[in-house]
Amino acid sequence: MEYPFEQIERKWQKKWQEVNLWQAKMNPEKKKYYVLSMFPYSSGALHMGHVSNYSIADAITRYFLMKGYNVFQPMGYDSFGLPAENFAIQNNTHPQLATEDNIKTMRKQFDNVGFGLDWSNEISTSRPDYYKWNQWLFKRFYEKGLVIKKKAHFNWCTDCQTVLANEQVLEGNCWRCDEKVVLKEMEQWFLKITDYAEELLDFSNVSCWPERVITMQKNWIWxxxxxxxxxxxxxxxxxxxxxxxxxxxxxxxxxxxxxxxxxxxxxxxxxxxxxxxxxxxxxxxxxxxxxxxxxxxxxxxxxxxxxxxxxxxxxxxxxxxxxxxxxxxxxxxxxxxxxxxxxxxxxxxxxxxxxxxxxxxxxxxxxxxxxxxxxxxxxxxxxxxxxxxxxxxxxxxxxxxxxxxxxxxxxxxxxxKLKDWGISRQRYWGTPIPIIHCNKCGSVLVPDEDLPVELPVDIEVGKTRQNPLLSAEEWLNVKCPKCRGNARRETDTMDTFVDSSWYYARFIDSHNKQKPFSKEKADYWLPVDQYIGGIEHACMHLMYARFIHKVLRDLNLLSSNEPFKRLLTQGMVIKDGAKMSKSKGNVVEPLYMIDRYGADTVRVFMLFASPPDKDVEWNDEGVMGAFRFLNRVWRLINNNVDIIKKNANNTVKESFDVLNDLRYSTHLTIKKVYEDIENRMHFNTAIASIMEHLNNVTAIKNVNLLTKQEQAVFAEACLVIPRLLYPFAPHIAEELWQLTGHKDLIHEAGVLQYRADFLKKDEITYVIQIKGKVRGKMTIPVDTTEDEIRRQALKVDNVEKYIQNKTVKKIVVVKNKLVSIVV
RNA sequence: GCGAAAGUGGUGAAAUGGCAGACACGCUGGAUUUAGGAUCCAGUGGGAGUAAUCCCGUGGGGGUUCAAGUCCCCCCUUUCGCACCA
Missing domain, CATH: 3.90.740.10 (Valyl/Leucyl/Isoleucyl-tRNA synthetase, editing domain)
Structure with missing residues (x-):
């Protein structure tokens, strides 16, 4: 019998929504923890890489939620860009329609996985209420002298029909379509990232960034x-x-x-x-x-x-x-x-x-x-x-x-070596650059009150290869804001990396109509405490965001020096030795898996397979292993609900010695799981220790025959499992918590405290080595003196054999571990 | 070419310098079952031995140490980043 994951997952997803568990509430009394995953491109489908990324983020979010932090984990869509435009051209639709459709589909998929996301602050970069602030920021940058126009030779992708930044050219080819890049002379808008080159070399305000990423950025700036x-x-x-x-x-x-x-x-x-x-x-x-x-x-x-x-x-x-x-x-x-x-x-x-x-x-x-x-x-x-x-x-x-x-x-x-950042793109589906070209006045900024400059929607995309804005006559022809004479709009749009360079800041105040975000909120929520995403953004997105953040600071919009305090670069999802891709035909659909085994199983598998910064090898049998594990947990608790409930308040006493090993296992597991999460973010070993503990608990048979004291130990051992499991498999954890008679949500119980005194042992097993090889073992009381340990070690059966007719030169005693005899 | 990271069973992987292979997958045998992608029990690095036990074993070679997967030196392989940066 499989546990009813589907019903359980729906139930708790609904419950979390009902109590607005994930909605950001600013509260200066409370310590905040802002967890952010790189938002997805609005492709219309979540793939395994997303699920892996967001499972890591959600584990961290829920761990800090249990710790009592004010957690914030927003989500949105990086929805401008060429793929949407190309898709629209091929399918004879409009990018806006396709994008909004995709977003709807993706939202349903997100809901199925049950991540703790604050959807009340959802953003989508292609909506005017977002890109208005791209334009507003462009103007502030302009006024600060950080925007310049240069005429020069630029990297031109013949297929995408647009200019590319230096970072977007890989080995002479376009980073997106792999088409050859040629040089073309044109006029371009630039953001002066070079003004911040020196500060970008300073990483003293980040902690826990992978050395690799820092080196790559330093190399890039050169x-x-x-x-x-x-x-x-x-x-x-x-x-x-x-x-x-x-x-x-x-x-x-x-x-x-x-x-x-x-x-x-x-x-x-x-x-x-x-x-x-x-x-x-x-x-x-x-x-x-x-x-x-x-x-x-x-x-x-x-x-x-x-x-x-x-x-x-x-x-x-x-x-x-x-x-x-x-x-x-x-x-x-x-x-x-x-x-x-x-x-x-x-x-x-x-x-x-x-x-x-x-x-x-x-x-x-x-x-x-x-x-x-x-x-x-x-x-x-x-x-x-x-x-x-x-x-x-x-x-x-x-x-x-x-x-x-x-x-x-x-x-x-x-x-x-770092060059200024060319942000002009000769494409339709991006933020219009808020400039009006006037023959008399030159390049004039669009006044703030006229923002956003909206993309014209009643337009046919894809009639020709050229930018459709060039033929949008009604939109194109305007009056100059200065002299009121006839003028034309700038038809270049912004590189989509502009959108993603400050989205983490818009999330904290996404409905603000006066400003990109309030300073008060920024000073509370920023920087992002933990950012998670792929290594491929080391030199582009992550450097642009650091640059923009520093300018936002100098514009007095916020106070921190860096956008992302800690960074985790997660590995790829691999199958049959290669990254999952349609062309290789090795794609595993997350939704199919969730349907079959439940979201908790898929998450546990992902997190258990390897440490988060390494690649995850997808393995169908492995998923079943994770599923079996959750089923075993389910059965254990369900089969013993009465005993667990009866003993819930029956605290485990210090001084009694039955089921000592189980009590030891309980408290050691608490210690190990929290250390693995907090110190190393190694969820694989954290989950492994929960499995090990489960094995220890299920080894106890005939629970009904246990004494009252023993049942208390047993009940405690069972009850820690859902609480430890919560960051990784939250739905089943909540259900088991409720099942065992708890009224509150499981995180409200807080994190578990292990009892150090329960981890003390009366007896210690020493390993005895002779010339570095293990030759015997002995179990002796903890408080044995070193001299006594030496004496006893020499008397162990198998050991005696090896020291006969030899002189003992030295005996090394490592407290609580081993004795090493040199002959 | 330069730089960084990595190399451990059949597989994914564990191991503050202290019993290598935790945990899981797979496999083998058994129990239960009408059936099983179900559950439970036992086994599972290689070799020798009925066994106790012994020998070998973390890419290769040296070294430090009572003790090395872990530290140091050299080499090989893989992955990633950079690649005429004056």
């Missing part, structure tokens, strides 16, 4: 400290600025290396007398696939530009080369080449027979150009460096920097 140095061109007033982290080697610079994309090179190519070799090299390099530059067999090539410049520190005339190994997008896009002390420059110089000049000598001072097989990268003493000769190279950097600054030929500088 800060370098060094100098900018200006090289004047010969026969021209123009200067080329280079960035270097090694100003100590400036005297050894023997050529300049530029990429063909460098603005000055582009200008040269426009000159009438361009060398054909230079021209063809530039064209070839620019057109070559940029992802080829990262392959192993990539060779450094270049061509002499025919131009020279002056090394500002010593007046040397040095040639300028155009090369394929310098990145235009990093630093100043120009490199001072020091072949003696940079491996890349060394190789290039050798190949093209360029001058190599040693300016850092090693300790032995025996470096010579002839003997050099590779560049000398270490520190040392300066040489051929005029006034700086014999200075050690490390301290010379500071001296050279300040000297260059005095001379006006260079200065100390810091650069980041």
């Amino acid at each position: 800060k370098s400290e060094g100098s900018k140095i200006y090289f004047k061109l010969i026969d021209s007033d123009k200067k080329i600025t280079v960035f270097t982290t090694r100003p100590d080697t400036i005297f050894g610079c023997t050529y300049l290396a530029l990429p063909p994309e460098h603005p000055i090179v582009i200008n040269w190519l426009k000159e009438s007398n361009v060398d054909q070799k230079v021209k063809s090299f530039c064209e070839k390099t620019i057109n070559s696939d940029s992802s080829l530059r990262t392959t192993d067999d990539f060779t450094k090539e270049g061509v002499f530009s025919g131009k020279y410049c002056i090394n500002p520190v010593n007046g040397d005339k040095i040639p300028i080369w155009i090369t394929n190994y310098v990145l235009v997008e990093y630093g100043t896009g120009a490199v001072m080449a020091v072949p003696a002390h940079d491996q890349r420059d060394f190789e290039f110089a050798k190949k093209h027979d360029l001058h190599i000049k040693i300016v850092i000598q090693n300790q032995e001072r025996d470096l010579t150009v002839d003997k050099m097989k590779e560049a000398y990268l270490e520190s040392g003493f300066l040489t051929h460096s005029d006034a700086f000769n014999d200075m050690d190279s490390i301290s010379s950097m500071k001296a050279i920097n300040s000297w260059m600054e005095e001379q006006g030929i260079g200065n100390k500088a810091v650069t980041y």
Whole structure:
């Protein structure tokens, strides 16, 4: 007989709703705990990955609920974006309709799993009451100088027909559709995330973020400290600025290396007398696939530009080369080449027979150009460096920097790889950028009272590949807010990462019509205490959100420095060795499983299969194991309801010694489960210890023949099970709690306290090792002295055999554990 | 190439430097049952032995230690991130 999970789950889901258990109520008297899972894209279906993610979050939520915290776990939908638009195009519908339909379906699915979610604060990013505040924030950013417009070459996905941020290009392809990304010149709106680069490198205000994510973000920002140095061109007033982290080697610079994309090179190519070799090299390099530059067999090539410049520190005339190994997008896009002390420059110089000049000598001072097989990268003493000769190279950097600054030929500088965040997307299904273009006034912000700029809905999506907003005449043509003349709306929409960069803050006050959220609420609920989601967002979403949060703080909308205090990156759900996906045909539908075994079983299986940060291997037999476990719990309690009820108030006394082992098991399990949840968030071992305890309880037979005292121990052992199980299998826990005569909801009983005195043992079993191998065991009273332990250990049967005819050199006693004898 | 994490039974996995394999799946045998994807009992790393017990065993090799899956060094494999960052 299976336990009636379906009926039980409906019942308690309804009950939790009725008492508004999950609705956020701000209460400064009470400590809050804000648990957030990355909200789903409104695809119309929850998949196993979601269920896994939300089961982890719900376990944490319910644990803190039991602890008496004011918990908050909201949910909503990331509902703007290309997939909805593409779906609408294919199915000849409107993204809005499709999205709202999907949301309805998903909500039903959510309800089936029984997560403790506050739906009164549901948000959906594609609704005007949400994206209005995207626009409002855009304006505040604009007023703060954090929005700029740039015309440049951008990553353009030919399939999605839109621009992509640097982060969204993976190995030269689009992160969504995998189509090739090309460069296209256009005008784009940017958020100046680089203004916050330095602060984004500081992780001192987060705790428990995986080191991996921190490293990835630091890597992405890539800060370098060094100098900018200006090289004047010969026969021209123009200067080329280079960035270097090694100003100590400036005297050894023997050529300049530029990429063909460098603005000055582009200008040269426009000159009438361009060398054909230079021209063809530039064209070839620019057109070559940029992802080829990262392959192993990539060779450094270049061509002499025919131009020279002056090394500002010593007046040397040095040639300028155009090369394929310098990145235009990093630093100043120009490199001072020091072949003696940079491996890349060394190789290039050798190949093209360029001058190599040693300016850092090693300790032995025996470096010579002839003997050099590779560049000398270490520190040392300066040489051929005029006034700086014999200075050690490390301290010379500071001296050279300040000297260059005095001379006006260079200065100390810091650069980041991180680029400003291009947020313009040439698509329909996103937040309209609240800008009006006027021929007279330029780009004008839409006044606050006209927000939101709503997406026109009576529009045909998908007639052409281009942005449908371009043909929405009625929407497009407006009056300029400044001069009242004819003007046009901006047709670009925002990157959907803008939506998800502050949604956690809107959740706390989602109905606010005056502001994105109230500061009072923000200061109570934020930061999010525990954020849970996939590792794939390490460099995009998680960095954008940190950036936006810091700006919100500087706009005085909230006070905290970071959006997410603790972060858990959960693993993927795997089946047959691969991530579940339709194309692989290995998808398991959560709803089907919930139908068959119940939500509690599916959750327990997910959490039991592995620690949350590791991948979960889906296994049909494993699910049945979880189901059997809950059935065993169900039977145990049901079969013994009377005894449990009768003994509910019959407290277990300290001084009696029947069923000692069971009492021990009860209290050890309480200790273990809470430690596993709180200290490590290892739900798999927490559930394992509940299973172990269940095995201990069910080993007791003939319960009716037990004495009154023994029955009290037994009843206690049974009653802790639902309470320990509540974070993982809340429905069955509530039902069993009620069944055993309790009127309140189970969390109201609070967390269990284990009794340390019940975990003390009178006797301890010592393991006896000889030369590191276990040779025997002995059980002796706890208070035996060390000398006595030694004496007795030597007398154990099997042990004696091993120490005969040998001298005992040393006996190590580890209290309460083992004795190690060295012979 | 650089960096990080990981490598343990047939499987998912456990093990503050202290009895390797908890817990679960699967499998084997048994009980009960008209039947079982039900329940209960026993067994389950490999090898030797009737048994007590012994030998081997956490990717490979060395080392530290009374004691190493765990700490240190070298190597191999896998996964992830970065990849001409001047």
